[in-house]
Amino acid sequence: MKNRRWAERLGAVAAVVALGQPALASTAHADIHPLDNGGFELGAAGWRQSSTVPGYRPIGNQPSPAAHSGTWKAVLGGHGVGADTVSRTFTVPAFASTRVSYWLHVEDPRSGDRGFRQLVVALTSEDGVTYASDSFTNKDWTERYERRELTLPDGFVAAVPRQLTLTFLAAEGVGNHHPFLVDDVDITTTVRLQL
Numbered sequence: 115m116k117n118r119r120w121a122e123r124l125g126a127v128a129a130v131v132a133l134g135q136p137a138l139a140s141t142a143h144a145d146i147h148p149l150d151n152g153g154f155e156l157g158a159a160g161w162r163q164s165s166t167v168p169g170y171r172p173i174g175n176q177p178s179p180a181a182h183s184g185t186w187k188a189v190l191g192g193h194g195v196g197a198d199t200v201s202r203t204f205t206v207p208a209f210a211s212t213r214v215s216y217w218l219h220v221e222d223p224r225s226g227d228r229g230f231r232q233l234v235v236a237l238t239s240e241d242g243v244t245y246a247s248d249s250f251t252n253k254d255w256t257e258r259y260e261r262r263e264l265t266l267p268d269g270f271v272a273a274v275p276r277q278l279t280l281t282f283l284a285a286e287g288v289g290n291h292h293p294f295l296v297d298d299v300d301i302t303t304t305v306r307l308q309l
């Protein structure tokens with residue numbers, strides 16, 4: 115009886131080899147979008163914002179300059195001097211890769227502004243390590259909103275959920291009156307499953 119079971123098993127293996135179809139593991143992935151109000155149409159709900167200019171709040175719905183969609187957006191800089199920030203903390207699931215997209219308009223500085231301004235976009239973990247960042251200056255001006263992406267390196271992927279903060283920081287010197295405009299922020303965390 116025992117020999118018969120072994121024979122059956124060997125037969126099964128032989129059948130797989132004969133067919134040339136090794137048993138392949140299949141995978142699936144699930145995209146999660148943990149960010150709501152990425153287009154700021156609910157105002158500052160879910161976001162933190164600050165400015166060195168007393169009373170100024172970067173998230174607003176002024177008709178000019180225009181938003182990428184809707185009427186609300188983040189307007190960072192454009193005061194002539196100072197710094198503005200808009201940030202958001204979210205949770206990255208275990209074993210998930212993460213990418214951020216947003217629409218950025220760096221306003222045309224050709225009207226005579228000569229000072230320096232910079233926008234830094236950063237993804238930072240709860241222990242203060244910046245895993246991905248990008249930066250733009252007044253020389254990166256564009257005619258219209260353009261889509262930008264930031265992807266976390268594989269080194270951030272962990273076996274437990276982790277907190278991550280997305281920050282937009284604009285700093286400028288004297289002579290800048292054209293802001294950085296940010297709208298329609300989206301975060302995608304992708305969990306890959308071995309089936």
Ligand SMILES: [Ca+2]
Binds near residue numbers: 181297
């Ligand atoms: Ca908007």
